[in-house]
Amino acid sequence: MRKFVMRASMLLLIAAALFALELKYEFVTADSSAVSSPSSLEQEIYRHLSEQSREFTVTYTGGQSALSGQMPQIIQAAMAKDDYIAYIVDSYQYSIQSWSQRAKIKMVIEYRESIEQTAYVDARVAAVLAEIIEPGMNAHQKVKAIHDWIVLNVAYDESLQSYTAYEALNNGQAVCQGYSLLAYKMLRAADVPNRIVEGTVDTGNHAWNLVNVNGAWYHLDTTWDDPVPDRPGEVSYAYYLKTDEEMRRDHGWTRSYPAATTSYADTLAQLQINDAERGAFYETLEQALGLHWLKSEHIATDADALTGRIREAISQGEHSFKVRYLRGDQLKADIDQAMRAAGGVASYELSYQDYGDDGSILLDVTFTMHP
Numbered sequence: 001m002r003k004f005v006m007r008a009s010m011l012l013l014i015a016a017a018l019f020a021l022e023l024k025y026e027f028v029t030a031d032s033s034a035v036s037s038p039s040s041l042e043q044e045i046y047r048h049l050s051e052q053s054r055e056f057t058v059t060y061t062g063g064q065s066a067l068s069g070q071m072p073q074i075i076q077a078a079m080a081k082d083d084y085i086a087y088i089v090d091s092y093q094y095s096i097q098s099w100s101q102r103a104k105i106k107m108v109i110e111y112r113e114s115i116e117q118t119a120y121v122d123a124r125v126a127a128v129l130a131e132i133i134e135p136g137m138n139a140h141q142k143v144k145a146i147h148d149w150i151v152l153n154v155a156y157d158e159s160l161q162s163y164t165a166y167e168a169l170n171n172g173q174a175v176c177q178g179y180s181l182l183a184y185k186m187l188r189a190a191d192v193p194n195r196i197v198e199g200t201v202d203t204g205n206h207a208w209n210l211v212n213v214n215g216a217w218y219h220l221d222t223t224w225d226d227p228v229p230d231r232p233g234e235v236s237y238a239y240y241l242k243t244d245e246e247m248r249r250d251h252g253w254t255r256s257y258p259a260a261t262t263s264y265a266d267t268l269a270q271l272q273i274n275d276a277e278r279g280a281f282y283e284t285l286e287q288a289l290g291l292h293w294l295k296s297e298h299i300a301t302d303a304d305a306l307t308g309r310i311r312e313a314i315s316q317g318e319h320s321f322k323v324r325y326l327r328g329d330q331l332k333a334d335i336d337q338a339m340r341a342a343g344g345v346a347s348y349e350l351s352y353q354d355y356g357d358d359g360s361i362l363l364d365v366t367f368t369m370h371p
Contacts, residue, residue: 034059038074045078045107049085052115060103067103068096083196084184087177087207088113088164117166124169125185133190139213140271141281142190143220148235150183150222155230176223180207183222187211194220199253206251211241216262219247237289240264249357265291293324293355293362300325300363306338310345310367320366328354328361339367346370 035041041060048056060067071094079086090110097104113121132145150168157173165182168174174182180196187194193212197219200206208221221239239247241264268291272282286292293299300306300323313321327334331352339345348367355362 033057034061036060036062038062038070041105042074042078045075046081046085048107049078049089049109050082052111052113052118053109054111055106055108057104057106060105061101063101067098067105071096071105084165084181087181087196088118113164113166117164117170121165121169121182121185122189125182125189129186129189138275138278139192140285141278142192143187143211143213143241144285146183146186146190146192147220147222147225147240150179150186151226151235152233154179154182154222154226156223156226156228158228176207179223179226180209183209183220195257197253197257198255199251201251208239208251210257210260212258213241213267216267217258217260218242218262218264219244219251219260221247221251240289264289265294290355290362298324302327303334303337303341306334307341310338310342310365313367314342314344314369319368320364322362322364324355324360325352325363326358326360328352328359331361331363335365344369 033044035044035058041058041062044058075092075094079089088111090112092107092109094105094107097106128149129146132149133142137145153172154168155173157167157175157178160175162168162171162174163177164174165178165185168178168182184194184196187209195210197208197210198205199208206223208219208223211218211220218241219239220241224239225236227234227236242260243263244260247260268282268286268289272279272286275282300309306323306325309321309323313319325331325334331350335348335350339348346368348365351364352361354360
C-alpha cells in the first residue's frame, strides 16, 4: 500500500520557535540589517530565506512591545511568499534581544536542501525544460509536458525518506512533497503560476499542486498519477487538472487556496473550437484524460443503442467496439437483448470498468459471427 507522507512545515516550524527576551543597553552586530516595521521585517526575513541563509540577525526599531507575539505570523508570511522556500525549511529557531526602542532578532534555520542542491535543481530544471518545451507551446501544452516528464522520470519513494526536488532529480525517487516541489519549480520556470497544496488523503498527509492555466485554477497531483510500484513508460491522468469538487472525492485540505471551479472538459471543448491550430493536441489530450467518453458519439444509452453499435461494427467489417454505457447495472440483460436483435452473432466477450459516479461503464465488446 502506498503511504503518503508530507512534513507539515509551517506547523512544525511555529512549534519549534524559541522565544527569548533579554534586556540589554547596547549591542553592535556586524551582519545585522535594520528595519522599522513588521512588513519590512517580513521582507528582510524573506530575503535571507531566498538566499538560504542559515544564520542571520536583523535589528528592529519599530517598537518591540508586541514583537514576540507577532514573530510567528511574520515568519510564516515571509515563507508564504514562495512555496518552494516554505517546504524546504526543516526547522528554525529565533531569539529576540531588546532594549529601549530597539531589538535584535537572531534566526537559525535548517534546510532540507542545501543551497548547492537547490542550484542543481534550478540547472537541471532549465535543462529538462529546454528539451521538452518547444517554442510556441501554450500553457496547456507546457503543463502536460511537465506532468508527463515527472511521472515518467520519478518513482515514489516507498522508504519514505526523500522529501525534496533535489532527491527527485538526483536519485529519481521522492514522496509527494518531492513531486510537488519539483512540479512547482518546473511549472514556474515555464511561466505557469502554481501553488503547493497541503492536505490529507485516507492514508495521511499529502501534497500536490494547484495550477493556473489561462486564469483558471486546477488541481494537479503528479504523485497519484504515477503508478506504485513504478511502471516505466506508464502515465495516468486520473488527477490531471481537476476541480475542487472532483478532487474532494479522495483529497481534503483545510487551508485557504484559490478556488478551482472550471471543468477542464469544458475548457478542452472550447479550445477545440477557438484554437484549431492545436486541435490534434487537444484531441489527443482529451482521449488521454478519458473526456471523449462524455460526448454523445461515444455513448450508448440502452439496449437498442447497443444493437446499433453492433450493426455498425458489422457493416464496417469489424468485430469489436468500445462505448460508454449508461446502464451499467443492466448490462447483462441489455447486451443479451442487443446481440439477439443484431442477428447473426455466434458468441461475444465483454470487459468493462466503472466510469465516474453516475453508474455508467466503459464497455469493450468483442464478438464473432455465424459462418
